[in-house]
Amino acid sequence: MNVESVSLADFRSYPEARFTFTPGLTAVLGSNGRGKTNLLEAVGFMAGIGSLRGVPDEALVRSGTDAAVVRGEIAADDGRQFLVEIEIARTGRNRVLLNRQRVSRLRELAGALTVTVFSPDDLQLVKGSPAHRRRWLDEALVACHPARESVRADLDRILRQRNTALRQARGRISPDIAVTLDVWDAKLAAAGDQLRCLRRELLSGLVPRLAAAYAVVAGAATEISADYASSWGPEPLAEALAAARSDDVRRGVTTVGPHRDDVSFEIDGLAARTHASQGEQRSLALALRLAADGEVRARRSVKPVLLLDDVFSELDPGRAGALALALPDGQKILTSATGVPPGCSADQVLLLDGPARSPERP
């Protein structure tokens, strides 16, 4: 799939702008603060993944204005043409249109555009909290099967319901609280068992890709293993929730479930989070993105658009060159403050210059 054009109005630093892209590699160049990441963020938004930087929507609306508009044209691999229009309101609900039809959830855009994002923050996938790894896995899950988004969204909402009920209990299991927990536990158990199962199945498919991608990026064949570290045992989640109930009521939070799970990676038998060198961690982070991208290509026979935000500058020349070679075919948009990275040949260069911040309109 290709992003053919992106038009922005009052999005981040852009009062108004329009970009067109080639189906090959586009290098977006400009010094810091010129809006390179902002542009990639807009493309990410069109793919329904929300802000690349994980910030609330209102940060995307240009300061001093009430709403941002992102409009983009996408050519799907099967020849279909999509028009995505999103109005991001500073307050209130966003309006999302796909081919001029209203869609209720931003995530539904994943059916029109799928992206694989590489960012300097990806090191957190290896070094950071379990939430980063769960997000990586869940994003890959949705990218592989856009319809699965509802499992994840339901789980989030069920958890909010159960945690609210736990807080309302104030440490005591009254009959009303008991029946409330019975109901939400049943929902959580069903969604949680399903999500854990989907994640495990996905992860086992990702491991061989991960090892292959790591070998390319790091330039050496290495044994990579990934273990799904669940917060509960082999029993159904319903049993684990029942066992944890009094504890949960006392603490006011749900202590077992997929939201407490993690993935642990090992490089040559050593835990990547605690034992790997910075360079190995960077290679693994890149491999995680490449592996997920490969899985999407294999399962859906679509080619996600690659968004690479300033990733080459963080890598030593060896890894940078290896990454440039390892990038799969299809459309790629990369940003850099220091020119087209060595080893990449750009089909198009977009130079963002002019003032770092656009002047306010009168």
Place this chain on the structure above:
Amino acid sequence: MSYSVTVQTLIDQLGRLPGIGPKSAQRVALHLLKVPADDANRLARAITEAKEKVSVCPRCFNLSEDGAECAVCSDPRRDGTLICVVEEPSDIVAVERTQEFRGRYHVLQGAFSPIDGVGVDRLRVVELCDRIVAEGVEEVIIATNPNLEGEATATLVARYLAPHDVRITRIASGLPVGGDLEYADELTLGRALEGRRAVDAG
């Protein structure tokens, strides 16, 4: 320029209505000020009269008038052994449109959602259980919305009804998931009623 206190009060009151944002509130207010006084007064009268007359049916919690039982409860031709449980009175209107259902209703007055402050105590489930015994009900069809909270509400109702000697069914899927009963078309909703299946208490 800002509006006078009178105009701003009208805008603010309209803005408190569900689904009406500040912009729409302003548009409606200015529209009301433009139309002939008769038209605006008719609206004002309709609101006042409805608030005076309309009450909640003491049996099923549907809308009724002057504190009496609602039109469905007071209709002797309705099948008293069959109760359709819904979230809101608007759902009754939707089910009635299908002309497939000849039983009575029970309005829970919401969906089970602790986030929204709707706990067990806020839903009319105990009143439903009382009716099972008092009215000799044989089947309860749970027709809550086909979304997460609607499903949780269905599970809750089923749990409360479990000790009673009554058949519990849930309207069939086929309704758009995540949707609203109210917006389902008659044919789909009619089929969903017909294809209802037994539920257990989850």
